[in-house]
Amino acid sequence: xxxxxxxxxxxxxxxxxxxxxxxxxxxxxxxxxxxxxxxxxxxxxxxxxxxxxxxxxxxxxxxxxxxxxxxxxxxxxxxxxxxxxxxxxxxxxxxxxxxxxxxxxxxxxxxxx
Amino acid sequence: xxxxxxxxxxxxxxxxxxxxxxxxxxxxxxxxxxxxxxxxxxxxxxxxxxxxxxxxxxxxxxxxxxxxxxxxxxxxxxxxxxxxxxxxxxxxxxxxxxxxxxxxxxxxxxxxxxx
Numbered sequence: 001x002x003x004x005x006x007x008x009x010x011x012x013x014x015x016x017x018x019x020x021x022x023x024x025x026x027x028x029x030x031x032x033x034x035x036x037x038x039x040x041x042x043x044x045x046x047x048x049x050x051x052x053x054x055x056x057x058x059x060x061x062x063x064x065x066x067x068x069x070x071x072x073x074x075x076x077x078x079x080x081x082x083x084x085x086x087x088x089x090x091x092x093x094x095x096x097x098x099x100x101x102x103x104x105x106x107x108x109x110x111x112x113x
Numbered sequence: 114x115x116x117x118x119x120x121x122x123x124x125x126x127x128x129x130x131x132x133x134x135x136x137x138x139x140x141x142x143x144x145x146x147x148x149x150x151x152x153x154x155x156x157x158x159x160x161x162x163x164x165x166x167x168x169x170x171x172x173x174x175x176x177x178x179x180x181x182x183x184x185x186x187x188x189x190x191x192x193x194x195x196x197x198x199x200x201x202x203x204x205x206x207x208x209x210x211x212x213x214x215x216x217x218x219x220x221x222x223x224x225x226x227x228x
Contacts, residue, residue, distance in 0.1 A: 031214075042219075043157075043205075045215035048214055100162070101159060102159070104149075104156040104159075105156050107155075107156050
């Protein structure tokens with residue numbers, strides 16, 4: 001069974017640009033979660049999508065946004081990139097609202113220069 | 114609001130020695146507790162989770178954790194570590210009462226197993 005897959009593995013962007021990160025959940029999983037792991041800040045919850053809807057959002061500005069597609073894959077968009085957005089972005093999935101605990105992907109390393 | 118405190122940022126230990134990684138949490142409602150491991154340049158792998166029932170939880174790779182409600186702790190233990198256990202370990206908590214489903218993570222403990 002394929003795990004949670006994220007692309008790209010690495011992404012380098014210039015300050016002010018937009019970044020798009022992609023996530024494919026485990027087959028059958030309907031919930032997708034996004035986390036940011038920045039140096040010195042630890043793992044912080046960004047977004048939760050379930051059945052195509054945004055269910056919860058962490059304490060991040062609106063330039064962090066995303067969506068979930070009908071096949072349950074998800075996209076995270078970060079607009080107007082700032083240097084402090086440089087981080088490992090982790091995606092996780094679960095069997096929807098009934099399952100407790102996630103399976104994480106390997107992440108996308110975003111570097112803003 | 115929930116919070117998680119991992120009391121040790123780094124734990125050096127010799128191979129085949131026992132280890133305990135400490136985790137304390139705070140929450141005003143019933144919680145669910147997790148331990149994840151992160152190997153260098155990889156994502157997070159679930160080691161074990163406590164949802165209900167027996168307070169002693171067994172996980173993968175020989176790890177176990179004990180939920181102690183009175184001390185609000187969820188310490189991770191392994192009786193004999195291997196070099197391959199060298200990694201960062203994260204304790205996390207969530208509750209379903211508010212339907213938020215967001216995990217709150219501790220700051221991590223770097224386990225360094227020495228030969």
